[in-house]
Amino acid sequence: MYYFPMASVQPIRKTQDDPIPLHAHAMDNLRYIRKTMERAGSFTAVPGWGGVAMGVTALVASVIAARTATIDAWFATWMTEGALAVAIGMLAMRRKAAKAGLPMWSAPARKFVFSFVPPLIVGAALTMVLWRAGAATAIPGVWLMLYGTGVITGGAFSVPVVPVMGVCFLVEGALALAAPPGWSVPWNDVWLGAGFGGLHVIFGFIIARRYGG
Amino acid sequence: MAAKTNTARALEAQRPEPVKAATLPDLDRLIHPRIRLGIISALAAADSPLSFNDLKSLLETTDGNLSVHARKLEEAKYIACMKSFEGRVPRTEYTLTPAGRKAFNKYLDHMEAILQAVKR
Numbered sequence: 001m002y003y004f005p006m007a008s009v010q011p012i013r014k015t016q017d018d019p020i021p022l023h024a025h026a027m028d029n030l031r032y033i034r035k036t037m038e039r040a041g042s043f044t045a046v047p048g049w050g051g052v053a054m055g056v057t058a059l060v061a062s063v064i065a066a067r068t069a070t071i072d073a074w075f076a077t078w079m080t081e082g083a084l085a086v087a088i089g090m091l092a093m094r095r096k097a098a099k100a101g102l103p104m105w106s107a108p109a110r111k112f113v114f115s116f117v118p119p120l121i122v123g124a125a126l127t128m129v130l131w132r133a134g135a136a137t138a139i140p141g142v143w144l145m146l147y148g149t150g151v152i153t154g155g156a157f158s159v160p161v162v163p164v165m166g167v168c169f170l171v172e173g174a175l176a177l178a179a180p181p182g183w184s185v186p187w188n189d190v191w192l193g194a195g196f197g198g199l200h201v202i203f204g205f206i207i208a209r210r211y212g213g
Numbered sequence: 214m215a216a217k218t219n220t221a222r223a224l225e226a227q228r229p230e231p232v233k234a235a236t237l238p239d240l241d242r243l244i245h246p247r248i249r250l251g252i253i254s255a256l257a258a259a260d261s262p263l264s265f266n267d268l269k270s271l272l273e274t275t276d277g278n279l280s281v282h283a284r285k286l287e288e289a290k291y292i293a294c295m296k297s298f299e300g301r302v303p304r305t306e307y308t309l310t311p312a313g314r315k316a317f318n319k320y321l322d323h324m325e326a327i328l329q330a331v332k333r
Contacts, residue, residue: 022327022331023327023328023331026323026324026325026327026328027328029250029324030321030324030325030328032247032250032251032254033250033254033321033324036250036251036254036255036258036271036272037254037255037257037258038258039255039271040254040255040256040257040258040263040271
């Protein structure tokens with residue numbers, strides 16, 4: 001409008017008539033926001049490859065446990081596997097946190113631990129009770145269900161596959177508990193192997209592929 | 214068919230206009246700088262207080278940089294700062310205020326609007 005009498009007037013700040021840089025800038029901003037939010041959430045807390053490793057040891061344990069002669073040896077096998085899995089899980093979480101440049105004990109990690117651990121404590125107490133009552137065949141179902149509960153609550157703020165894995169554990173545990181008592185003895189190691197082995201390997205792989213490690 | 218093409222062309226013709234008019238003037242300059250955007254994003258995602266050190270390692274920045282920008286946001290009442298002691302170690306924790314969340318959402322809408330306007 002102004003260019004007729006005032007040929008050389010230019011706005012000091014150029015209006016952005018080319019939308020591409022603006023668009024790229026917005027894209028870049030959103031990407032940065034997303035990256036920051038992912039890091040801040042408990043997204044990085046759940047280790048995929050760690051889950052796969054836990055699954056593999058559980059599969060090995062289920063084979064060993066299936067061949068044990070006494071129920072005490074069976075119990076000891078799974079207890080050892082449990083301790084091993086906890087160690088692997090913690091190591092893997094630490095590695096993943098370090099890789100993402102996050103503190104191991106950040107607020108999201110604390111939140112995860114505080115929601116994940118209580119069901120496991122309940123599981124330990126129930127195991128003792130069931131063991132004393134001679135109801136060892138109910139133990140696998142209880143373990144699977146309570147582990148699933150922990151994964152759901154602990155993973156509620158994590159990537160969606162984590163709670164889905166928890167639900168799978170719950171379902172499997174419920175099936176194990178619902179199975180007729182006569183079945184339970186030979187099936188124990190199948191349930192546990194499929195849950196702590198199979199589900200960990202499958203979901204660990206998905207998490208590792210999609211969410212970096 | 215012809216009508217459709219006309220509408221499309223009409224949309225095409227106005228396309229760059231809304232981008233400029235709607236987005237540039239009221240962009241929230243306060244949270245636009247990277248570090249501040251990072252602080253807000255992290256607090257929005259964490260939905261629990263984050264300590265100064267959490268934020269520092271999350272955003273890979275220095276004490277000085279973080280504290281300067283955090284103060285700006287605090288002054289704008291976008292974040293709230295709580296200071297306490299853990300034993301003898303001072304601990305600073307930040308949370309997002311409702312105003313901060315509103316500003317953040319507005320900023321996101323803004324960026325989205327820019328992308329939307331350019332996309333079609």
